[in-house]
Amino acid sequence: MNSLVFSTNYEAYNVEKVVYVGPILEIPEDRRKNGYTHYFKIITSVGPEYCQYDSQENARKARGALAMKIDQCKKTLFKHGLEVIDPKKVVAFSSVFALKTPQGEKTHAFTVIVETSDDKSAKVWLTYKSQDFAEKGRKALYAVVHAAYDSVRPNSEKSPQEQPVAVAAETATLPF
Secondary structure, eight states: OOOSEEEOSSOEEEGGGEEEEOOOEEOOGGGOOTTOOEEEEEEETTEEEEEEESSHHHHHHHHHHHHHHHHHHOSOOEEETTEEEOGGGEEEEOOOEEEEEEETTEEEEEEEEEOOSOGGGOEEEEEESSHHHHHHHHHHHHHHHHHHHHTTOOOOSOOTTHHHHHHHHHHOOOOO
């Protein structure tokens, strides 16, 4: 039986509480501590965490294990390159915009606000090679978020209890 807990050297995380998983990045040499050379960021429901490793290979193996566990416990996910976002935790996302300073070949982006108790880590930037790719990515995110909530409410018809409330609200007079 596979555990839905992701463990690093020092921490263990409930995979169901993971909202975002970022790509593997190299730690700049002047900021390295304890022999760690690579990391990836995860955002949980309570805030960000940085999983650090002593090699790119170890970081890749750990991130792969985390991705496999997330796939096991969550039915719908939005994947952008090596980034993974839980669509049920998406609060809002912006329109596409051109980056002031392109990041390599990435020239356009949009931001995604995810549900977490730490406001500073709630914004995730998704970058793309062109405006066209960014707009397609935004449409794909919209579709995945919509599908995630459609699975919760399979019938789009209103229940009988919702209809009288809607009618009462339409016919009510306002006191001012």
